[in-house]
Amino acid sequence: MTMQMNGMDPVIRLRGVAKTFTLHNQGGAVIEVMAGATLAVAAGECVGLVGASGAGKSTLMRMIYGNYLTAAGTIEVAGTDVSRADPREIVALRRDRLGYVSQFLRVLPRVPALDVVAEPLIALGRPEEEARTRAAALLARLRLPERLWSLSPTTFSGGEQQRVNIARGFAHPFPALLLDEPTASLDALNRETVLTLIEEAKDRGAAIVGIFHDEGARERVCDRLIDVTGFTPGREG
Amino acid sequence: MTDQAYNFAYLDEDTKRMIRRAILKGVAIPGYQVPFASREMPMPYGWGTGGVQVTAACLTPEDTLKVIDQGADDTTNAVSIRRFFQRTADVAVTEHTRDATLIQTRHRIPEEPLTEDQIMVFQVPIPEPLRFLEPRETETRKMHELSDYGLMHVKLYEDIAKNGHIATAYDYPVMVEEHYVMSPSPIPRFDNPKLDRSPALMLFGAGREQRIYALPPYTKVRSLDFEDHPFEASKADHACDLCGAEDSYLDEVIVDDAGGRMFVCSDTDHCAGRRAAGHVGRLGAGTEDVK
Amino acid sequence: MTDLQMTRPLFSVRDLEKRYGARIGCTGVSFDLYPGEVMGIVGESGSGKSTLLGCLAGHMAPDAGTIAYDGRDVLAMSEPERRRMARTDWAFVHQNPRDGLRLSVSAGGNVGERLMAVGGRNYGKIRDTATDWLGRVEIAADRIDDRPSAFSGGMQQRLQIARNLVTGPRLVFMDEPTGGLDVSVQARLLDLIRGLVRRMGLSAIVVTHDLAVVRLLADRLMVMKGGRVIEAGLTDQVLDDPQHAYTQLLVSSVLQV
Numbered sequence: 001m002t003m004q005m006n007g008m009d010p011v012i013r014l015r016g017v018a019k020t021f022t023l024h025n026q027g028g029a030v031i032e033v034m035a036g037a038t039l040a041v042a043a044g045e046c047v048g049l050v051g052a053s054g055a056g057k058s059t060l061m062r063m064i065y066g067n068y069l070t071a072a073g074t075i076e077v078a079g080t081d082v083s084r085a086d087p088r089e090i091v092a093l094r095r096d097r098l099g100y101v102s103q104f105l106r107v108l109p110r111v112p113a114l115d116v117v118a119e120p121l122i123a124l125g126r127p128e129e130e131a132r133t134r135a136a137a138l139l140a141r142l143r144l145p146e147r148l149w150s151l152s153p154t155t156f157s158g159g160e161q162q163r164v165n166i167a168r169g170f171a172h173p174f175p176a177l178l179l180d181e182p183t184a185s186l187d188a189l190n191r192e193t194v195l196t197l198i199e200e201a202k203d204r205g206a207a208i209v210g211i212f213h214d215e216g217a218r219e220r221v222c223d224r225l226i227d228v229t230g231f232t233p234g235r236e237g
Numbered sequence: 238m239t240d241q242a243y244n245f246a247y248l249d250e251d252t253k254r255m256i257r258r259a260i261l262k263g264v265a266i267p268g269y270q271v272p273f274a275s276r277e278m279p280m281p282y283g284w285g286t287g288g289v290q291v292t293a294a295c296l297t298p299e300d301t302l303k304v305i306d307q308g309a310d311d312t313t314n315a316v317s318i319r320r321f322f323q324r325t326a327d328v329a330v331t332e333h334t335r336d337a338t339l340i341q342t343r344h345r346i347p348e349e350p351l352t353e354d355q356i357m358v359f360q361v362p363i364p365e366p367l368r369f370l371e372p373r374e375t376e377t378r379k380m381h382e383l384s385d386y387g388l389m390h391v392k393l394y395e396d397i398a399k400n401g402h403i404a405t406a407y408d409y410p411v412m413v414e415e416h417y418v419m420s421p422s423p424i425p426r427f428d429n430p431k432l433d434r435s436p437a438l439m440l441f442g443a444g445r446e447q448r449i450y451a452l453p454p455y456t457k458v459r460s461l462d463f464e465d466h467p468f469e470a471s472k473a474d475h476a477c478d479l480c481g482a483e484d485s486y487l488d489e490v491i492v493d494d495a496g497g498r499m500f501v502c503s504d505t506d507h508c509a510g511r512r513a514a515g516h517v518g519r520l521g522a523g524t525e526d527v528k
Numbered sequence: 529m530t531d532l533q534m535t536r537p538l539f540s541v542r543d544l545e546k547r548y549g550a551r552i553g554c555t556g557v558s559f560d561l562y563p564g565e566v567m568g569i570v571g572e573s574g575s576g577k578s579t580l581l582g583c584l585a586g587h588m589a590p591d592a593g594t595i596a597y598d599g600r601d602v603l604a605m606s607e608p609e610r611r612r613m614a615r616t617d618w619a620f621v622h623q624n625p626r627d628g629l630r631l632s633v634s635a636g637g638n639v640g641e642r643l644m645a646v647g648g649r650n651y652g653k654i655r656d657t658a659t660d661w662l663g664r665v666e667i668a669a670d671r672i673d674d675r676p677s678a679f680s681g682g683m684q685q686r687l688q689i690a691r692n693l694v695t696g697p698r699l700v701f702m703d704e705p706t707g708g709l710d711v712s713v714q715a716r717l718l719d720l721i722r723g724l725v726r727r728m729g730l731s732a733i734v735v736t737h738d739l740a741v742v743r744l745l746a747d748r749l750m751v752m753k754g755g756r757v758i759e760a761g762l763t764d765q766v767l768d769d770p771q772h773a774y775t776q777l778l779v780s781s782v783l784q785v
Contacts, residue, residue: 024773025780066762068769087748087762088562092532108722108744109715123726370630383608387615387645391630391637394644397651398634398673463651 010040011176011207012064017073017083018233019059033059037073037231039209043175046198046208048222051229057211060228061178064209065100066090078176095123100178101169105161107153113139114149117167124172131171138167142193158185170197177201179210183217195220246293246326252276256294256449260440263451268413269381270364275447285318285343286444288360292341295356295440296322301329303337308345308486308503315343332506344407346428348485348507351437353454359422361443364450366410366420386418389461397466406471412459419450419458427472427486432458475500480511481518536599538563538731539584539699544593546583552755553579557593559750559760563698566725566732568746568763570739570778576755578703581735585620585701586610597699615645619692623704625684628691629676635662635687636672642695661690665720682713686720693724700725700732706741718744739782743767751775 017037023029034056041047049057062068063082064075070083078097080089094100099120107116114135121131139149142163148156153164162185169177179198183191191214198221201208212218218225244250252274259273278286296302302322306315310332318341319330331337334347341358351357367377370388380386389410396403409426413419421432422441432439432452439452452458462468476483478499485507487500499520502508512521537560546553554576561567571577583590586602595602597617602610614620622628629638639658640648648654659669665686667679676684685705692700705721706714722745725732734745742749742763749766751759751774759772770776 021769022771024776028773062768067764069761069765069771087765088565089532090762090765091565091747106743108719109712110719370633379607383611385611385645387641387643390644390649391633391641394640394651394654395634395637398636398655462649463654464649465652 010042011078012039012041012209013074013076014039014060014064015074017060017063017075017231018071019056019063019068020071032233034063034228034231035072035233037228039226041176041207041209043205043207044202045223046202046210046221048218048225049209049211049228050218050225051227056228056231058180060231061100061180061209061211065098065178066094095120096172097174098176098178099169099172099174101166101180101182103162103165103181103184105153105165105168109152109154111152112150113144113153113156113164116153116164117171120168120172134171135167138171139164141197142167142190159187159190162186163190166194166197170201173201173204173206175206177206177208177210179208179212181211181213183212183214191217243325245298246296246322247278248276248290248293252290253294256290259449260291260294260451263440263449264438264453266417267452267456268417268419268450270448270450272447273449275444278444280317280321282445283362284314285341285360287442287446287449288341288343288358288444289318289321289442290444291358291440291442291449292318292322292339293326295339295358296326296328298326298328300338301331301336303331303334303340303506304342305340305345305347305504305506306343307488308347309505311505333510334504334506344423344425345486345503346424346431348482348502348504349510351431351435353436355437357435357437357439359424359439359441361420361422361441361448362445363408364420364441364443364446364448366408366418381417384416386412386461389418390463393461393463393466397463403462403466403468409468410461412461413452414457415459418461419452421458425472425486426460426468427470429458429460429468430470432456434458473500476518477502477508477511478518478520480508480516480521482508482511482516535562537561537596538565538598539733540594540596541584542594544580544583544590544595546579546588546590552576554583554752554755557750557757559757561699561731561733563731564729565748566730566734566746568742568749569733569735569752570737570742570749571752572737572778575752577735577752579755580752581701581703581733584733585618586614587620612646615642616695617698619695619697619700621685621688621692621700621702621705623707625676625681625688628688629684631675631677634673634675635667635679638676638687638691639694642691646695657694658690661694662687664724665690666716680713681709682717685709685717689721689724693728693730696728698731700730702732702734702736704736704738705734706738707736714741721745739767739779751778 014037019034021031051057063070066082075082080093114132117135118131121134122128144163153161166182182194195217256273259271263271278289304315304319306312322328323330334349339356343360365377367388370392371377393403396405407425408420408423409429411419411421434455436454438454441450460468473487475487477485479501482502485502488503490499490501492499539561542558544557545555557580569577582588636655636658639661640654643654659672662669662672667683667686676687706717746763749763750757753774759766759775767779770779
């Protein structure tokens with residue numbers, strides 16, 4: 001699935017994006033949480049989302065990933081309009097063009113860490129051997145002790161789980177990446193590795209949207225910051 | 238003399254006509270189990286009530302009847318059925334395979350090749366070969382309809398898995414004209430090849446189960462098997478101790494309390510015929526007919 | 529995306545309806561399932577999800593609507609055609625393995641049956657294939673001649689899966705595949721199913737009331753209530769941003785661990 005970006009077109013582009021939640025179980029209350037969100041991220045660029053807690057950073061990330069429906073506007077990611085795509089288009093987008101490193105790892109109890117990391121590559125049809133080699137290299141780089149590779153991450157510490165999660169997110173060179181607190185709960189050495197991984201991704205042309213509470217990290221990898229408070233309903237325009 | 242209290246061959250004409258219709262349908266669809274309204278017969282189920290009804294429907298006064306049970310003409314079941322038709326139909330009877338026009342049998346096909354002028358009637362306890370694998374009659378009938386017989390091979394698979402070879406020794410399932418899988422009745426698998434393209438008409442009657450099925454003359458009958466475990470018509474690895482026959486199906490007979498045994502032809506007519514022609518087996522010299 | 533657009537649906541359902549007298553079993557169900565897609569159908573007991581699955585899999589005849597498999601009209605097929613398809617191209621995994629296994633037949637015989645049904649007549653090859661499949665569902669090869677009645681519930685379910693997948697079907701129907709199993713056994717089975725589905729590129733329709741099962745197995749989700757599909761979409765979208773009141777209730781009712 002090669003992208004034919006001419007380098008000028010943004011990889012991720014949001015236009016007039018709005019989000020409402022209708023809480024049927026609370027009298028059908030309609031809560032507008034976002035309006036007029038507009039954003040463009042070019043290849044090789046990293047945009048940091050900032051704003052107070054609850055301002056909608058995670059909501060925006062989830063809308064870009066297709067987790068949340070869009071009430072209005074368009075969200076184009078690497079050629080797919082997420083706001084209108086049917087499920088299999090989003091599945092295909094996530095498989096080959098859009099990666100997501102969340103704060104939480106959702107894994108099955110029995111799957112070894114190495115396979116968790118290799119899985120995105122296997123889903124793309126890479127030979128299992130090659131996928132595992134790549135996974136092992138990433139886990140080694142993130143200093144996850146080799147004795148843990150064959151174990152399920154369910155029993156890992158927060159920092160270990162986070163490293164598995166990051167390795168999984170970086171296994172395939174996605175042209176678009178969403179990073180939700182990628183350096184949280186990491187020690188200095190591993191934080192450094194993750195920041196290097198992000199820089200490498202930018203160098204190969206990945207468009208990145210991230211949430212970084214770690215200010216040092218933000219300053220180092222983000223080219224621009226967007227304050228999502230500006231997308232609060234009633235304040236747009 | 239016919240016992241005047243009965244219609245010819247015991248059954249009334251309407252019943253015989255009903256049975257003949259079932260037989261004709263069976264002949265028209267070789268291997269297909271035709272339901273029929275089985276009658277109460279003056280003998281218990283399991284004693285050949287299906288075969289007796291088919292025989293009754295086929296007999297004419299000119300017929301010569303032979304009845305065998307496990308190959309023998311002189312066992313209780315054979316004797317009583319033969320007597321039954323002597324009384325109710327007054328037909329000629331014989332113990333010689335070649336003289337018979339209709340042979341009712343339980344568990345054997347005679348050794349002597351049958352001819353176009355003969356009818357074989359088999360007594361069948363369980364006509365449904367799939368019964369023990371699939372208890373639902375609705376489902377087995379559907380499987381027959383669609384020739385959906387993977388399950389039949391599962392039985393043979395289980396046999397090999399358990400015993401290293403197909404251990405089914407009797408009632409060995411056959412494929413009729415590449416459509417219906419059929420139970421050949423509990424004949425030894427040694428007899429299965431005799432079903433294939435037999436010149437004689439073969440009729441199968443199951444009284445308790447109320448089914449009739451048939452193999453018209455020269456019907457293709459193939460015993461089911463696997464490529465790497467082909468069907469074998471096995472028999473005891475002996476010669477008949479009375480007549481010396483090496484190619485007939487044998488019964489093992491315990492002759493004393495010390496474990497002494499002998500092997501003799503299960504087909505008594507075949508054995509007697511060979512001995513009359515001068516063939517002598519290991520223990521045959523000077524022996525009276527031990528059976 | 530162009531190759532996405534070129535791919536034809538494997539299984540297409542339009543306006544499917546099944547009634548039990550005046551009562552609605554399911555109605556107005558339409559969807560397309562594409563090769564390699566896994567769709568979950570969730571809903572509480574009586575929501576019509578089992579009726580729908582029964583109609584889809586050919587276990588009962590719908591009263592209205594159409595079902596196409598690989599471009600062929602399933603409902604217009606003759607019984608032999610449908611049966612042949614059901615034992616080659618399709619598979620059905622029952623909730624209760626006892627409904628999907630022959631308990632009096634050895635594990636090897638259970639796995640081999642479909643091979644024999646489609647003409648397999650070489651004992652050695654059938655046995656080799658059965659051994660291979662037992663391995664794939666993590667049953668030791670030396671259990672091949674044991675009857676499933678001697679197996680644990682999880683093993684029986686894995687055996688049922690092997691028995692179903694041995695002919696390399698393209699579409700698998702699953703009815704509560706992890707229902708009635710211990711939680712630890714469920715996870716193992718889910719992982720196994722997920723791996724097989726992905727490796728074989730299977731399309732699957734999974735009926736369950738367990739949202740954790742669909743989250744792990746299904747790409748897409750249909751939520752049923754009162755015989756109707758009230759919400760459908762990408763699995764994590766439906767679970768994370770449910771739109772319908774019932775779905776919101778369903779999602780919020782799940783105990784968080």
